[in-house]
Amino acid sequence: MLSENLKSVKGRIAAACERAGRDPSEVTLVAVSKMKPLEDIETLLADGQLEYGENYVQELCDKYEHISRPVHWHMIGHMQRNKVKYIIDKTVLIHSVDSLHLARQIEKEAAKKDLTADILIQVNVAHEDTKFGLDAGETLDLIREISLLPHVHVRGLMTSAPFVDDPEENRCYFRKLHELFIDIRDKNIDNVDMDILSMGMTNDYEIAIEEGATMIRVGTAIFGARNYS
Numbered sequence: 001m002l003s004e005n006l007k008s009v010k011g012r013i014a015a016a017c018e019r020a021g022r023d024p025s026e027v028t029l030v031a032v033s034k035m036k037p038l039e040d041i042e043t044l045l046a047d048g049q050l051e052y053g054e055n056y057v058q059e060l061c062d063k064y065e066h067i068s069r070p071v072h073w074h075m076i077g078h079m080q081r082n083k084v085k086y087i088i089d090k091t092v093l094i095h096s097v098d099s100l101h102l103a104r105q106i107e108k109e110a111a112k113k114d115l116t117a118d119i120l121i122q123v124n125v126a127h128e129d130t131k132f133g134l135d136a137g138e139t140l141d142l143i144r145e146i147s148l149l150p151h152v153h154v155r156g157l158m159t160s161a162p163f164v165d166d167p168e169e170n171r172c173y174f175r176k177l178h179e180l181f182i183d184i185r186d187k188n189i190d191n192v193d194m195d196i197l198s199m200g201m202t203n204d205y206e207i208a209i210e211e212g213a214t215m216i217r218v219g220t221a222i223f224g225a226r227n228y229s
């Protein structure tokens with residue numbers, strides 16, 4: 001089942017790339033495994049799926065410790081500053097940085113471990129009250145400040161679009177984030193490489209790909225619905 005789901009998502013990625021005149025190798029699939037058992041990850045690992053996204057620090061650390069062989073963990077959820085120390089050397093990318101406060105904490109913990117942390121800036125492009133992320137208009141200034149932190153490396157932008165019935169409604173947000181991404185990339189800021197645009201989830205990843213996503217975060221379409229009760 002999981003393997004078939006993965007295959008089907010990959011087929012849809014390829015089709016969306018084809019429509020957009022893009023090469024599927026330009027799009028990295030992060031399988032969002034939050035609230036799903038380690039066995040599910042082991043199954044997909046056997047199929048060659050290496051990138052996994054988690055929202056909760058404790059869950060990421062548990063899975064990190066018990067997985068049979070190393071995978072690439074992505075921190076995609078909102079994070080309290082006092083939790084940074086637990087994941088700093090366990091993740092390949094932190095998608096959810098939306099303040100200088102948090103970036104400074106990442107700098108501090110990365111410096112202690114003598115590593116450089118790759119991060120994305122989370123933008124609330126649809127201005128939803130319920131979502132984390134900063135306004136598009138604040139993004140460039142924040143990136144300029146973070147670029148001065150030697151152990152933090154900005155790699156791009158991330159957003160979570162609203163949950164809507166018709167994913168076409170989110171196209172404008174993806175387009176807007178892509179434009180912002182290009183604008184900032186064109187500034188050629190030292191210590192900033194704008195090469196990752198993380199947008200698109202189960203409901204809207206094909207549209208996100210058509211609008212330039214280089215990384216999509218897909219949970220439900222691969223693992224099935226999550227049980228929050």
Ligand SMILES: *Cc1c(COP(=O)(O)O)cnc(C)c1O
Pocket residue numbers: 032034055076077160201202203217218219220221
């Ligand atoms: C849960 C989550 C996803 C995956 O959502 P699905 O709709 O299950 O694909 C992607 N990104 C973030 C930030 C999430 O919290």
